[in-house]
Amino acid sequence: MAIQGPFTIDCKTLFPLGCGVVSAVTPINDFERSTRENPVQSRDRETGLPMWSVDVIDFDPDARERTFKVKIAAEVQPIPPEAVSGVPVRPVYLEGLQMTPYIKEGGIRPKIAYSLRCSGLSAPKNAPVAKPDGGRTESGRAA
Template sequence: MAIQGPIPISFHQVFPHGCFVVGEVEQVKDFDASSKGRTVYAKDKNTGELVWQVAVMDADPTVKAGQKTVSVKILSAVQPVVPAALPGLPFVPVEFDGMTATAYVAQNTGRLAWSIRATSMHAPRSAAASARQSASASVKETAGKDVAA
């Protein structure tokens, strides 16, 4: 099979309406390697980076209330920092880079579930900045091409 390991995916594919941080960034424990009185923290099998997690709320209005909160694992040598809060918002909006999705069967339900990982998090880019980025990418793509009249 051509698919081996985590599937690369963009932030906007996972959270098309955005998401908000609703918990603290915590280091993930490796329960298999830990013992009584000795805590071992998880490292990513492929990169060796430490694994951190943060709870986020999906801003999609069609998602059911019980399914809105998702844990995103972040691979980083140091603890990721939550972006600054914005005035007037109860939660901090956030975006993730370097996202991957890995399917697994949830033990408690027997249903397909997804493990979402990222390499970093940051404050959302403004709509204007995103539009400028898209326009700039389009110009770069067509700059080197011959256009037939």
């Protein structure tokens, strides 16, 4: 039996150090139905909801891939969480996160890559907060 379709994964499992929004949330155009004069927004095949896109960055400094494009199926344009003072990107939690592996062609040889999609954006739960005591966070790690 082959496993089909996307895998559901918690945002904290995929991004243990967190992730942040680095672009605006934009509609994804349906290239088959759109024209130059009349862009048509793509819809999710399963739910029929409009599709949106946002770029996020992995906060892990050792991550091989740092930036990801995440597709969002939502009735209205998702709004990223409020900016955090002193942080150049907006920390985000990807609600209802799913990943789909695929073969990425190009380069010397093909490699496994992942497409990401979610159902919404929210502020991270229990996000570490920088403390004035030597840059330590609530988790005890250096900031």
